[in-house]
Amino acid sequence: MSELAAVDPGLAPADGEVPPDDWRRLLARALAGVPAGAPAPAVWRALGEAGVLRGLYRDGNALGPVVDPARLGDLLRTVDARGDNGATLSVLVQAASALPILGSGRSRTAAAAPSPVTAAQERVLTGSAQVALAATDEAAPGSDLSGLGTELRFEDGGLVVHGGKRWVTNARGAEFLLVLARRRPGRHFTDFSWVLVPAAAPGVTVRPAATGLLANAATGHVTLDSVRLPADHLVGANGRGLAVFARHMSTERLAGAQWAVALTGRVLADTRERLLGRTVDGQPLWHNPVVRRDFAECLVRVAQLRALCEDLAGTAAKGQNLSAGALLKSAVGLTADAVLARCAQLQGADGFAAGGAQTVRAEAAVLGIGGGVTELMLDSVADQSEQLLAEWRT
Secondary structure (H helix, E strand, O other): OOOOOOOOOOOOOOOOOOOHHHHHHHHHHHHHOOOOOOOHHHHHHHHHHOOOOHHHEEEEEOOEEEEOHHHHHHHHHHHHOOOOHHHHHHHHHHHHHHHHHHHOOOOOOOOOOOOHHHHHHHHHHOOOOOEEEEOOEOOOOOOOHHHOOOEEEEEOOEEEEEEEEEEEOOOOOOOEEEEEEEOOOOOOHHHEEEEEEEOOOOOEEEEEOOOOOOHHHOOEEEEEEEEEEEHHHEEOOOOOHHHHHHHHHHHHHHHHHHHHHHHHHHHHHHHHHHHHHOEEOOEEHHHOHHHHHHHHHHHHHHHHHHHHHHHHHHHHHHOOOHHHHHHHHHHHHHHHHHHHHHHHHHOHHHHHOOOOHHHHHHHHHHHHOOOOOHHHHHHHHHHOHHHHHHHHOO
16 A cells, blocks of 8 residues: 555545645655666666655646646656666656656546556556656657657557657666657648557567666667557557647646756765865865855855745646746756866866766756757747746836
């Protein structure tokens, strides 16, 4: 039985009376027995078995469940503290995007037999399975979702999915693939749908992505060779694919910002300890005025990002305002790399050690690319400048 006993089945609201300290203790207990460096599925399984994954969601609407932003932030901070960026990315994408999108297709009729989508969701919530979000397409850059080439056809009362997906987090370990596909020609937002594709289905091939970074994220490329599925593997209403994705993308951008705060804070703490422990002429490097100034600037940058997360968390989690997600994603891109680059420089040769600050910086570059590159996010912020400036004057 779940340790968070008040949580209802499915994605029903979690017990709002659970105090934050109890939630954090639950997180700590859930991962206490998971060894450092354990495969990401083991981390996910422990979270599911403890009731953490079910307890993340406290509300919902026609486009799926709404995450509790404070609990999401606590989850990412706890997982990040393990120091495995691949595992954190694996958890983030599933908790903030894949599971909520899967929840948009959940069977709401109690008397109805569970659909494959509902059954898959239950397995993922309990941690006994993983789901990979397969959106980035072989036929178009990740920033051009409306240009994707993966096709969804309706034939003989079933579904046929054909195409390819690139740079899919969890692709090499997930039991299920959540595939965004084109249901008809065009670039209109109603031209796309989500399909639940079992990874073991005939016609599905997954190959490893050629990278040594974020190894525990099990990133891969997926080929879908005319994969045939029953009609009930359609997730949500046909043609609502991009609407659902847009609704939950702001949650993923909030999660990315929360992770960036945890990650940069962890690296800053490690850097400070190293500066205190290294001496020049009998004095710790920490007392060098240039070092202190640069370090303080990094602290200010992270503090600003943290404040922005707290200010926009509720709005971003509910998907009510697209500018919230764009602001958060832009702030991450402008903050994380600058802070991590300075930490890597301050650590000197130690930063090049295995798993050191230089590697962390390279892995954290995903924060400025996945879910929307920083430059495009800044363009979106500029588009919303009139609205933002008006809000700030009121």
